[in-house]
Amino acid sequence: MIWNLFKRKKANQALVEKQYAEITAAARSEVFYEAMGVPDTVMGRFEMISLHLFLYxxxxxxxxxxxxxxxxxxxxAFFEDVDHSIRELGIGDMGVPKRMKKLAKMFYGRVTSYSQALDAGDRQALAEALKRNIHPERGEDAPSMEPLADWTFATARALEEVSDETLAAGGLExxxxxREVM
Structure with missing residues (x-):
């Protein structure tokens, strides 16, 4: 039975790599950093990859x-990438598990708050959650996340049209x- 898990992972590897490359490339779109108030930092990029993965x-x-x-x-694959990135930033082996636990908690907290806002159709709640997560240190001084919230709602609607077959083939784009959403 355990061998089936290894078989599935190996069979999916090419699809995972293809889909993860699409997610990370989309998350690196300059528009998020230049026009939507996301800081072009390690944490800003973590936030955008997290948002795209959440939508997926x-x-x-x-x-x-x-x-x-x-x-x-x-x-x-996302958490393997995060682990690798933490190590590249110079965090020692002893500190990685603690950081990974914190980042996993952050990711799943975002999934919960973003899901609640989208399920309720509450654009303002989503904009506030994005602001709180993307600019935790800036408080009320943070830029508006309304354009990013609008993009998130529009993208979630667009992804509903993607077929299950496309998803299973790792073909979501x-x-x-x-820029009109802004």
């Missing part, structure tokens, strides 16, 4: 088993960020 997970949550399996493999 939201869509695959209602998809078939193959897409949901791929989604779990993508989450694993975010496309260019529409």
């Amino acid at each position: 997970l939201r869509r695959t949550g209602s998809a078939g088993e193959a897409a949901r399996g791929l989604a779990q493999d993508l989450v694993d 975010f496309g260019p960020v529409d």
